[in-house]
Amino acid sequence: MHELSLCRNIIKIVQDHAERHQKKRVFKITILIGDLLAVDCKALAFWFNVVAQGTVAEDAKLDMINVIGTELVVKSMEAE
Amino acid sequence: MCVTCGCNDHHAHADVHQHKNLSHEHHELINIEQNVLETNDRFAADNRKQFKDRSILAINFLSSPGSGKTSLLLKTIQHLKKDFAIAVIEGDQQTDFDAQRIAALDIPVKQINTGKGCHLDAHMISHAIDQLPLPAHSLLFIENVGNLVCPALFDLGEAFKVMILSVTEGEDKPLKYPYMVRESQLMIINKIDLLPYVDFDINQCIQYALSVNPQLTIIQTSVTSRQGLDQWHHWLKSRATTAASLVS
Numbered sequence: 252m253h254e255l256s257l258c259r260n261i262i263k264i265v266q267d268h269a270e271r272h273q274k275k276r277v278f279k280i281t282i283l284i285g286d287l288l289a290v291d292c293k294a295l296a297f298w299f300n301v302v303a304q305g306t307v308a309e310d311a312k313l314d315m316i317n318v319i320g321t322e323l324v325v326k327s328m329e330a331e
Numbered sequence: 332m333c334v335t336c337g338c339n340d341h342h343a344h345a346d347v348h349q350h351k352n353l354s355h356e357h358h359e360l361i362n363i364e365q366n367v368l369e370t371n372d373r374f375a376a377d378n379r380k381q382f383k384d385r386s387i388l389a390i391n392f393l394s395s396p397g398s399g400k401t402s403l404l405l406k407t408i409q410h411l412k413k414d415f416a417i418a419v420i421e422g423d424q425q426t427d428f429d430a431q432r433i434a435a436l437d438i439p440v441k442q443i444n445t446g447k448g449c450h451l452d453a454h455m456i457s458h459a460i461d462q463l464p465l466p467a468h469s470l471l472f473i474e475n476v477g478n479l480v481c482p483a484l485f486d487l488g489e490a491f492k493v494m495i496l497s498v499t500e501g502e503d504k505p506l507k508y509p510y511m512v513r514e515s516q517l518m519i520i521n522k523i524d525l526l527p528y529v530d531f532d533i534n535q536c537i538q539y540a541l542s543v544n545p546q547l548t549i550i551q552t553s554v555t556s557r558q559g560l561d562q563w564h565h566w567l568k569s570r571a572t573t574a575a576s577l578v579s
Contacts, residue, residue, distance in 0.1 A: 253450055253481035260367045268363055278358050282367070289480055289510035323367045329358035 254294040257323070258302040261313075264325045269307045274330035277308040284315055285322040292317075371485055374453035378460065378488025382471070388574040389471040390567075391489035393511055395504075396477030398497040399521045401429045402554045403563075404472055408436050410564055415571060416469035420459045422451040422476045429474065439463050450481040453488055468575045470567075479508040491570065497522040498529055502536035505543055512543040517550065519563065524553040 265277055284290050292315050299313045307330070316326075366372065382389045394400050401421075408417055419440040421429040430442035441459040443451060456473065465471060473489060475482040483492075494515040496504055499522060505512045512518065518540055520533065537549055550566060552559035 253484055256448065256450075256452070257367055260370065263370075264363065264365050264367070268361055272359070272361055274359070274361070287510075287513070289483055325363045325365050325367060327360055327362050327364075329360050331357045331359060 253289075254291060255298045255302070257290065257295060258298040261299065261325055262302050262306055262308060265308050265311075265328055266306060268328060269330055272330065275307065277311045277328050277330040279312045279314055279329040280308060281314045281316065281326045281328070283318045283322050283324045283326050285318055285320040287319075287321045288323055290323065368484070368486075371453045374457050375486040375488040378453055378456055379490075381460065382488060382490065382574075385465065385467045385469075386575050387465055387467070387469050387471055388567075388571045389473060389487070389489040391473045391475055391482075391487050391492045392495060393475050393479070393482050393492055393515065394477060394495035394497075395479045395500060398477070398495045398500065399554055400474055400477070400495050401432060403495065403519070403521060403552065404474060405432060405436065406554050406557075406560060407472075407564065407567065408433070408438055410560070411470065411567070412436065412438065414568075416464075416466045418463045418465055418469060418471050420451075420456065420463070420471070420473045422455075422474060424448070424476060445476055449476060449478050450485050451475050451487060452485045456487045468571075470571055479504065479511050483510040483514045490574065491516045493517045493519060495519045495521050496536070498525050498531040498533065502532045503539065505536060505540035509543045512540050512547065515544065515547060517548045517566065520549065520551045522553060522555075523551045523558055524556040 261282065265280055269277055284292065295315065296313060303309045303311060392400050411417060417438050419433045419438055421433065421440060421442045422445060423429060424445050427442040430440045433440040441463055443455050443459060445451065451473065473487060492515045494511055496518060498520065520536065526533065540547055540549060550559055550562050552563055
């Protein structure tokens, strides 16, 4: 369930950066997820689709890369 | 190899990307490198600074629903209220039942209802502490939403996370919910007066918990028979004294 609030944070970060770079649409968001965190990728993907609706990221692919440790980072995004 | 984009198997996808006749050349790659929990962690750092500046010991209590958190808290408050100023933040999805039980002891309490949310976050705590009388050297008990998963991820600015597990829950829980165990400094095994009536291997439970977090302190308690409460109060008082000595 906490993946919902994580997705809200991810979308907020993406919206801020889209605005800063004057981008209208985001196509891909890459995030790093540490294996020591209680974060479930499938739940994150599910909630991402829900939260992204109506935002610049509604067509975006969420690319989740598992890493070692406790990192939880929005690494980059592709936008136009 | 992943068939969605050709990346390796460690990837997972929210598969909604349609491209809509646009080629990749139109896309600009923007580097972000931002912690997803940055906002929470910033509030947590502010809370922690406030606690430190005022020499307040804040404890974040974590457990599944029904482990006896509130009952243990009530007993603890009764024991310590003559020596310490105490305030409580109660987190539940609904109702203020727990806050009413605390308020009956004449202790300032703030109930946070998270609604559909499954955990407290540092922003909620920052508002709650603005509304609570918290003199220097006081104890702040934060009873998180009953949930062994989600609250582990959210730093509230507390000095210690204390996990409570009751013997009716099964000795395998430390392995089933390792994130919570790894984040906690103390685990209380509660309701040990019920040990003769339940199939719970306490030594196995302790072994599992220490295998996840070798630094974990473990105290066994029963609120009903009062077993172990002295040890728990001693643990708490020694941390409170240390917090007080940090103030200059």
